[in-house]
Amino acid sequence: MMHDPIADADSHKAAEELTKAQQERQILAQQVKQLIKSESKLYEYQEKLDAQLKEYKNLHELSRKLSATFDVRKIFEYALEYIIYGLEYERALILQPAGPSDAFAVKAFDGYYNDKEKSGVESLTINRDDGLLSFLQAGAEYIICKAGPGKKLFVEYRARLLMDEYLIYPLGPHAQPLALLIVGNSGENPEFYRRVTDNDNTLLGMGNLAGILSSSLENYMYNSAMEKTLDQERMAEESVRALNVELKKKSDELVLVNKRLTNFFNTVSDGVMIVDRQERIIELNPAAKGMLGEKAQAILGMPFSNLVDHKMSSKGNLLSTCEAFSDVEIMMDSNEGACHCLASGEPILNEHGEVTGGLILLRPIQQVQNLVHRFSGYYATLQFSDLIGESEGIREAVRLAKLTATTTSNVLLEGESGTGKEIFAQAIHNWSGRHNGPFIALNCGAIPRELIASELFGYEEGAFTGAKRGGKPGKFELASGGTLFLDEIGDMPLEQQSSLLRVIQEKKVSRIGSDKMIAVNVRLICASNKDLLKEVEIGAFRHDLFYRLKVMSITIPPLRERRPDILLLFNHFIEKLGRDWGCKFQVNLDVYDFLTEYAWPGNVRELQNVVERAASLAENGVISVRQLPVELYSPFSYAPGNVVLPEQVRCDTREQRQKVAWEAEKSKITYLLNQHGGNVSKVARDLGISRKTLYNKMRLYAIQN
DSSP, X not given: OOOOHHHHHHHHHHHHHHHHHHHHHHHHHHHHHHHHHHHHHHHHHHHHHHHHHHHHHHHHHHHXXXXXXXXXXXXXXXXXXXXXXXXXXXXXXEEEESSTTSOEEEEEEEESOOHHHHHHHHTOEEOTTSHHHHHHHTTOSOEEEOSSSOOHHHHHHHHHHTOSEEEEEEESOSSSOXXXXXXXXXXXXXXXXXXXXXXHHHHHHHHHHHHHHHHHHHHHHHHHHHHHHHHHHHHHHHHHHHHHHHHHHHHHHHHHHHHHHHHHHHHOSSEEEEEETTOBEEEEOHHHHHHHTTHHHHXXXXXXXXXXXXXXXXXXXXXXXXXXXXXEEEEEEETTEEEEEEEEEEEEEOTTSOEEEEEEEXXXXXXXXXXXXXXXXXXXXXXXGGOOOOSHHHHHHHHHHHHHHTSOOOEEEEOOTTSOHHHHHHHHHHHSTTTTSOEEEEEGGGSOTTTHHHHHHEEOTTSSTTOOTTOEEOHHHHTTTSEEEEETGGGSOHHHHHHHHHHHHHOEEEOBTOOOEEEOOOEEEEEESSOHHHHHHTTSSOHHHHHHHTTEEEEOOOGGGOHHHHHHHHHHHHHHHHHHHTOOOEEOHHHHHHHHHSOOTTHHHHHHHHXXXXXXXXXXXXXXXXXXXXXXXXXXXXXXXXXXXXXXXXXXXXXXXXXXHHHHHHHHHHHHHHHTTTOHHHHHHHHTSOHHHHHHHHHHTTOOO
16 A cells, blocks of 8 residues: 555654644643642632731730720730630630739639639639749740640640640740630640641730730839839829828827917916926016015025925925925915915926926915815805894894994804804805805804814914824914804803914914914904803802903894794795795694794704704694694693693703603693593594504503593
8 A cells, every 4th residue: 555655744743733622722721620629728818817807906906995995904804814715715714913923813713614623723723833834934935835745744734724735825924924814625636736846826816815815914013113103193192191281280280289278378377386406486477476576586696495484394395306286285485474375386397208397386275275165175165144033133133244244354253043143144244345265154162172273373383183184274274355154153162262262362373283474364253152251150150261352243133033933934935945945835824823823942053953853753744733843732732722831831851851842741631631522533634653552651650531
């Protein structure tokens, strides 16, 4: 068979072209495959970029939220939420120490834990000397523990952290981390190790998160420190401001105290002396200057002991020994002679307890006595308005008393017991120019003979056995500047009458056991129920003293000579008792008959006692004859329509009064038996006694019914 060369050539050419086309198609297929592969890689890269962009956005949002809060609990909450829901880790913990040397304890956690696992996680702690932290302190940026065989330490922590694989990031400096961030899974996850080690983006995300958390914690710590510093500065400013206010307050108080002390020093009624350590007087207040008079300026710089008399100087030495003393009786020299004072001293100490001087208070004895009188009852309370009566005798006595009160003469009040001599004495005192002074009363008949001198003139310490320590002033000293009322002057012993006469003449008194004369300014009012002129005649009373006392004499009439005043006094006493007891009394008319016809040997005092008795026994506020004492029924005192008691009948002794009382009771029983026709029951009822007692009295008085 013949070959066509042209056809062969074309065939060969076609085969070459086919081979070339096949090669080109293979190349094109490879290029397509490569393009597809590049597109896949591009897609994966795009996904990676999208994931990274999303992660950056999430990190940016987290960073914004962390920057907006200064609450560390919120910081931990936002971070854990991002780890669990953003990075899709199963569990996450944040541990933080309470102080620089404290162990790391769980402060926040999140993830998939059951109740038992939560309890274990909450109690988890990591000590600073633990081997786990040594890796971080050596410079490691993080620690990765993968499930399976590994280092023993890391395997042990898998059980403690309840994670089979975990990643630990230190937050803050590695040597001294502020906190620990632990993320991981409870079981084995094939992707965990690759995500941490192979995927740089994941590692970068955790690193960024750790950096953001570290910055947030550092900012929180810094802000907390700054806030604390600012608080401390504010507190310091407040303290300084409060201190300044307190200093100003204290300064104002010191100024006020200084003004008060200055005012007190200048206005106190007691004399005040300030002395230095050598007892030299360096300052006097106005009261002390007034006591010393013109000598006040001359004594500045003088030792205090030079002012007191030699007998008292030993008491003044109490100051030189730097010991306090109080109420020491001293005599000081002044322009007007001896100044009788009570002195009290107190040492002045500096802040080291060293004595730098002293303070001496001087109180005039007269001022002390006036104070004692004020609080001890040594003052008169009764006035002439307290004298009840319209009779001629009482009005004349009051007229003489008022005239006498305007003088300074001695007064002698004469009258029976119970006529009101002390009321006259007090009224004279209050009507006189001495009404602001003391009123001292002394009953000469009530004091033993051996004690009357000490009562009148006082005594010094050790003057006699039993004398009070420090001595005692007498009534004349206490009454100085006022009135001394000597009641029952007729009972004063003769041996003391001469001493009394001397004091009246010289107006000076010397205490028993002392040779010091004390000037007294006393107005003397004496009273007696005796006839002193008769006492002088029989030698029981000194005639010279009698005439000294009887410069002004007032005789107070007895109540039997003041018949019109009896009912006035009775009603006055009844009304007074009604006011005091809060009730009102009604008096039967027949009571007044007995009152006006009774002789009243006890005078006004007896009448007052009768009123009180009748008011106490009154039934339903009614005072009848039954409430009157039996004395008013005495045949010597009452017979219907007649006053039987003659002027010469007197009841001066107890026996006489008892006899009168018996006669009165017998007369009253007889009178009531006649009134009730011999009815013993009615008589016993009127007398307020039992029938048996009445029969005994009738047998005693031999009364036949």
